[in-house]
């Protein structure tokens with residue numbers, strides 16, 4: 226491409242084009258040695274003054290200093306290259322999410338990402354592993370990386386890919402926790418382990434627990450269905466095969482609790498007691514409503530909602546304004562947000578438990 230463009234004597238091009246081309250090459254290649262190789266090829270066609278300008282551009286890509294005045298026309302591209310480079314240099318944090326069927330794994334993933342990317346439903350469940358990667362910037366599109374590359378995947382594309390086999394998706398993660406720069410994160414969605422109809426699901430997930438590389442494992446417990454034999458069997462499996470300090474428990478669907486019949490505090494205490502009994506020494510338990518958290522992110526980002534979602538949202542806003550539904554009060558002190566929430570939605574994110582969980586996952590605590 227360089228040769229065909231630079232070596233075109235019939236089409237004298239403006240000096241800016243040459244430098245834009247270099248920026249494009251840098252953004253695509255990303256790798257320093259490939260960029261230097263491209264620079265070397267280009268130098269073969271340039272005079273001294275032009276070569277110097279190209280050199281200034283290439284060094285501007287690899288510093289964090291202010292973009293030189295002469296290169297301001299390409300500032301956006303240079304800035305993007307720097308952001309991508311910083312992002313790529315980070316260590317990726319991998320988080321595997323597991324549970325029995327319908328505990329809310331996929332809903333939780335959608336809540337963490339702030340978009341409907343994972344299949345959620347009562348009937349059609351997650352059948353294969355799905356890897357979801359954070360992107361360095363919000364560019365408004367969701368990438369499907371595998372099984373087939375699609376740089377603007379629709380909801381249907383994502384669902385079809387998930388049915389066909391394991392899939393790789395990349396999307397910007399819209400987090401409530403403020404970070405100076407986005408982190409490299411990979412969430413791994415897994416099939417529910419206790420499907421009687423699809424025994425394969427449980428086998429796939431158990432294998433993933435053993436074979437996948439991950440820094441944290443989120444175990445989702447359905448608060449409306451605690452202590453089943455299947456749950457206890459699987460908890461034992463996790464406690465025997467995963468180091469305890471990697472595991473974070475999410476006690477989900479607490480929005481279904483009725484203050485007259487159920488006590489969130491007592492539930493957490495019971496779960497804590499049982500987990501210790503099953504071999505988890507000092508379990509971290511995050512109470513949550515993943516569904517409300519998901520709706521809240523949709524609202525926060527101005528995504529359209531259907532009538533049912535809007536009704537559910539209004540109902541939860543009211544319910545979670547009551548003190549006993551403030552999930553942050555049940556969290557360990559080290560994980561509660563330090564700063565007061567700056568607006569109503571952030572306050573709700575704290576109360577529904579999402580903020581506390583994001584804080585534990587992405588920073589803000591020692592865990």
Ligand SMILES: Nc1nc2c(ncn2[C@@H]2O[C@H](COP(=O)(O)OP(=O)(O)OP(=O)(O)O)[C@@H](O)[C@H]2O)c(=O)[nH]1
Pocket residue numbers: 324325326327328329330331332333344345346347349350351352415416417418477478479480481513514515516517
């Ligand atoms: N009320 C309520 N419902 C929830 C919550 N989280 C998930 N659900 C519902 O529970 C059902 C199952 O949720 P999913 O997210 O698909 O569960 P899953 O664990 O991914 O299920 P499998 O992939 O089949 O194992 C869906 O109907 C969700 O809407 C929650 O916090 N509150």
Ligand SMILES: [Mg+2]
Pocket residue numbers: 330331332344345350351415416417
């Ligand atoms: Mg699922």
